[in-house]
Amino acid sequence: MPEAIHLDDYRRVVPPQTIDLLRRLAGRVRGRSLLHVNSTRVGGGVAEMLSRYVPLFEELGVPVRWDVISGAEEFFRVTKSLHNALQGQEQAFTAEMLAAYLETNRENAARLHLDSDVVIIHDPQPAALIVFTRRPASAGTGREGGRWIWRCHIDASRPQRRAWAFLRQFVTRYDGAIFSLPEFAQQLPIPQYLIHPSIDPLSEKNRDLTAEEVAAALDRLGVPRDKPILLQVSRFDRFKDPVGVINAYRLVKKHDDCRLVLAGGPADDDPEGAQVLAEVMAAAQGDADIHILVLPPAAHYEVNALQRAASIIVQKSTREGFGLTVAEGMWKGKPVIGGHAGGITEQIIEGVTGYTVTSVEGCAYRVRYLLHNPALASQMGHHGREYVRERFLITRDLAEHLALMVTLLHA
Secondary structure, eight states, X not given: OOSOOOGXXXXXXXXXXXXXXXXXXXXXXXXXXXXXXXXXXXSSHHHHHHHHHHHHHHHTTOOEEEEEOOOOHHHHHHHHHHHHHHTTOOOOOOHHHHHHHHHHHHHHHHHSOOOOSEEEEESSTTGGGGGGSSOBOTTSSXXXXXXXXXXXXXXXXXXXXXXXXXXXXXXXXXXXXXXXXXXXXXXXXXXXXXXOOOBOTTSTTTSOOOHHHHHHHHHHHTOOOSSOEEEEEOOSXXXXXXXXXXXXXXXXXXXXXXXXEEEEOOOTTOTTHHHHHHHHHHHHTTOTTEEEEEOOTTOHHHHHHHHHHOSXXXXXXXXXXXXXXXXHHXXXXXXXXXXXXXXXXXXXXXXXXXXXXXXXXXXXXXXXXXXXXXXHHHHHHHHHHHHHHHHSBHHHHHHXXXXXXXXXXXX
16 A cells, blocks of 8 residues: 555545444453454455454554464365365365365464464365464363464355364364355354355455556456446456356357456365366467456455446456455446355345356346446446445444453353
């Protein structure tokens, strides 16, 4: 960012009294420490959110650290399989794979400084850290030195049974679990909390841009603005269905001239990305109006410009934890067409801020409908921005984290 962002800067974009509420909540836990642990500092929504949480928590007087587990390629192949299995895809797990997962968590537990008043462990990769830290308190749930929470960002509504049974033995040791949607919650003997992920309206990815800035960014990316742009921004992941987006675009293209931009990048903890990207490149071959942009993790400005230049934002996921690219698109005043999956259905109000679809044909139909009804598309974009303002900004997310800390530390 050109300048440091401070809490008071948000007053011009968030609902009234939001910042005052944050300061009052922070006063209840000021001086108590918070630790986040996940699997990567770059790539993916979790890393992006954490990069914005940390300075704001610090400004509120809550000492916060963000640590990342490390591991060999084999570890991340195992955790990718766990990720896919928790989202319902059948996977095979050998005893050697699970042993490698446990050994990597044990090594990281010895390396990381895990003492904090509240420790939030994100997703399956570091979930077993709790086994290798200090002995559980006598009650059998709390941890000596702090309260531990496991946060699940993925769609665990219908997990593969064996994968969930393996992970559950660690999750039940925590003091609580956070899920992004009620339907993701599981039968657990610990408290469960609902916290929606969020976007930062003042970050480089979401701040206002001038028309000149948008045009210059697209020129650098080699994306002409001579026809409507359909855009999907996501990691190259099969659950994001980029090939399905290409097929939907081809149906639209038979009747309406437009461009398709698929923009994404790698994540350190996703070894399948290169293979999916190769499949996408093959599917797009021969069409000069399909632009596949492989962007570095820090290309937030470019993503912002693409979203503002797009006529329609697409997020055709078949499974989705939450899908914050939907909120990002709506914040830019764009109608969004998303897969009927996970948190996408929580963000899109059907027929008001966009549409959800379950097929390639349905996606193409909704794209054509919006291209032929620009006034409706504009109205949807306006409604979407206000919906995001009320429900999916980082200030609401911070307030719910602070309220959770108050609950945990004053119970």
